[in-house]
Amino acid sequence: KAGVTQTPRYLIKTRGQQVTLSCSPISGHRSVSWYQQTPGQGLQFLFEYFSETQRNKGNFPGRFSGRQFSNSRSEMNVSTLELGDSALYLCASSPGLAEYQETQYFGPGTRLLVL
Amino acid sequence: GESVGLHLPTLSVQEGDNSIINCAYSNSASDYFIWYKQESGKGPQFIIDIRSNMDKRQGQRVTVLLNKTVKHLSLQIAATQPGDSAVYFCAENIDSGGSNYKLTFGKGTLLTVNP
Numbered sequence: 001k002a003g004v005t006q007t008p009r010y011l012i013k014t015r016g017q018q019v020t021l022s023c024s025p026i027s028g029h030r031s032v033s034w035y036q037q038t039p040g041q042g043l044q045f046l047f048e049y050f051s052e053t054q055r056n057k058g059n060f061p062g063r064f065s066g067r068q069f070s071n072s073r074s075e076m077n078v079s080t081l082e083l084g085d086s087a088l089y090l091c092a093s094s095p096g097l098a099e100y101q102e103t104q105y106f107g108p109g110t111r112l113l114v115l
Numbered sequence: 116g117e118s119v120g121l122h123l124p125t126l127s128v129q130e131g132d133n134s135i136i137n138c139a140y141s142n143s144a145s146d147y148f149i150w151y152k153q154e155s156g157k158g159p160q161f162i163i164d165i166r167s168n169m170d171k172r173q174g175q176r177v178t179v180l181l182n183k184t185v186k187h188l189s190l191q192i193a194a195t196q197p198g199d200s201a202v203y204f205c206a207e208n209i210d211s212g213g214s215n216y217k218l219t220f221g222k223g224t225l226l227t228v229n230p
Contacts, residue, residue, distance in 0.1 A: 004158075033217075033218075035218075035220075042204075042220055042221070042222040042223065043159070043204065043206075043218075043220035044220075045217050045218060045219070048217060056217045058217070090158050090159070092158075092159075101146070101147035101164070101166060101208060103149060103161050103164055104149075104161075104218060105161060106151075106158035106159045106160070106161075107158050108156075108157055108158045109157075109158045
């Protein structure tokens with residue numbers, strides 16, 4: 001079974017631009033979560049989508065948004081990029097059954113550099 | 116050892132030795148814990164998990180111990196190999212009634228295995 005895939009793997013943008021990152025979960029997984037990883041703050045939860053609905057949200061500004069499609073693929077968007085948005089953006093998927101604690105499986109990440 | 120939200124400690128061991136990586140968590144309501152391994156340039160890789168109704172769980176060469184009294188988690192790696200060199204994260208989750216895909220990560224511990 002293929003793992004979580006993320007595209008693109010690397011991205012360079014300038015301040016003020018916007019960016020869209022894509023994530024394809026493991027086949028059959030319906031929950032997709034996004035995390036931001038920086039050296040200073042570590043791994044921080046952005047949001048989680050299930051059945052095309054945002055189910056959980058972290059403490060990030062409204063410039064960070066996401067969506068999920070009917071095939072469970074997800075995108076996240078960052079508008080009006082700031083230098084501090086430079087980070088590794090990780091996507092994780094899980095079955096999303098919510099009947100028990102589930103392991104999240106991570107993709108390789110998209111490394112975003114904002115200049 | 117490390118605490119969720121604190122600085123990245125390092126652990127250096129000789130090949131063949133056993134490694135113990137520690138993690139302290141602060142939320143007594145956390146009921147699911149996961150250890151992840153992250154190699155340079157890759158996303159976090161699931162190692163082992165444990166639920167709060169257990170105090171020990173074993174995998175291949177790895178053992179996780181949970182002490183709820185002092186809110187402490189540890190990962191033991193037997194016969195550490197150079198391929199085990201990576202950053203190790205503990206993550207905790209709180210069962211919020213079914214919508215529980217919001218992992219809180221520690222800053223990680225850098226494990227270096229010397230040949």
